[in-house]
Amino acid sequence: MEGNGIRVRFAPSPTGELHLGSARTALFNWLFARSRGGRLVLRVEDTDRERSSAAFEDAIIRDLRWLGLDWDEGPDVGGPYGPYRQSERFEVYREFAFRLLDEGKAYRCYCTPEELEGKKRRALAEGRPPLYDGTCRELPENRRSSLEAEGRKPALRFRVREGNIAFRDLLHGWVTFPSATVGDFIILRSDGRPGFHLAVVVDDALMGITHVIRGEDHLSNTPRHLLLFEALGFDPPSYLHHSLLLDPGGGKMSKRYGAVTVREHRDLGYLPEAILNYLALLSWSPPGGKEVMRPEEMAGEFDVTALSSSPAVFDRARLRWLNQKHLKMLPLSRLVDMAKDYAPDWAGHPRFGLMVEAVRDSITVLSELPALLQPFGEPAPLGDREQEWVYGEIGQRILETAVARFAEKGWDGLEGAKEVLSELKRTFLEKGLHAKEVFMPLRIALTGREAGPPLSYLLAVLGPEETLARIRRVLSGRC
């Protein structure tokens, strides 16, 4: 990522763990920077002291890194435009806020939050827009000093000018907002902390951001930001507002439909590349039509202006499908390595690698591993159907023959197991039996279940001794 002048940013608020929706915004910025040779800035928007925490900041950075995203500047890596934490930039915001005040572009507002709340409620009740009513817009000096004498601390409010605000969104085209619908907004709180809009604009300007790529929930905030750029005398960046990520219910993503954060998905055993792939595919269809892609591949073909502008509904089934695809692309050694974390009880097994290989095509999310490996453990008690397979005339014959053959031949490893099995199969196929009739009793004797990994793997993992023990236990009738 070297400079061709393009600079984008991802600006999370550390008020919780990284949400999939935020991760999607981060991804679009990353893909844009990557595909266009620009630089990506990570900026932490922690002006809200009550809700922000350093722990969440760490968690967000950890999750972004886990996803495989990286950035050129940020609180953790530094850079020429720091600090990259808004809480460390209050002086900067204050300076600009007072400059606007001095220039008459902002004014002191003495209304208390309670008063404002009341005004808003009244306006709504009377069917008027709940905008700031301008009480303090042209406050006479004497009125001001008396409010000041009451001990009221003023906030600084931006004086929104008349006229329309129009801009060209990279996705939506021209968008126009009548400024009468905007309303004077706070740029500096009465306690000295900056308002969101001021902080964002000052930072985007000072950090040299050329393209702001963010969620559509900010589309209506953009006129405020443009007004601020104008008043401050900075050139505004280009804007692109991508669609929002919705719940299956059509609302904002919430716990109601399951996991919503990146960390939860990691715990469930989703691969970072699958998550990224899925999030990108939610609004983007690769020109080549190839859907399963690694992050670097996506960066190669990505075009942020080709994103769909309609909202995207989260579909877990499709994420699972992609996860399975990416899991299959993983080298076995890496899969086995990852599997250890999700199946710690099995990880110590000398043939753990073989076990994982046996079930690899069945895995959709890694957290299913313990269940998938279950057949390698203690056989399940036999149900009616299973008993029929095993205690039927054919079943008994097969198990007895198997015991004899297995005890005589033995095997070591997968190839050996395959050999001994195909020999057994041949014997019975020649007698007119179907393969299923010969293998099902065996499978059930070994696992107690009708479904599971291929028999060859079962034998290879269990080894001759344990295999024989299990079959004999069934033959002795005690299950």
Add this chain to the structure above:
RNA sequence: GGCGCAUUAGUCUAGUUGGCCUAGGACGCCGCCCUCUCAAGGCGGAGAUCGCGGGUUCGAAUCCCGCAUGCGCUACCA
């Protein structure tokens, strides 16, 4: 209430200069094949009056207008 954005099958999406769209692909669903089981894989199927109503046009998913619905903003949250 005001303003803004969005609207193709259950879901994601192709379609963007109107005709090759009797609307293409993917997930999911159903069926068949393969197979020692479950998966995986292969093949096939059902599923969309392109939100609704007008208009422009020889012709509209594609252009215009209205409506409806959803979402967002309208905070001393971000």
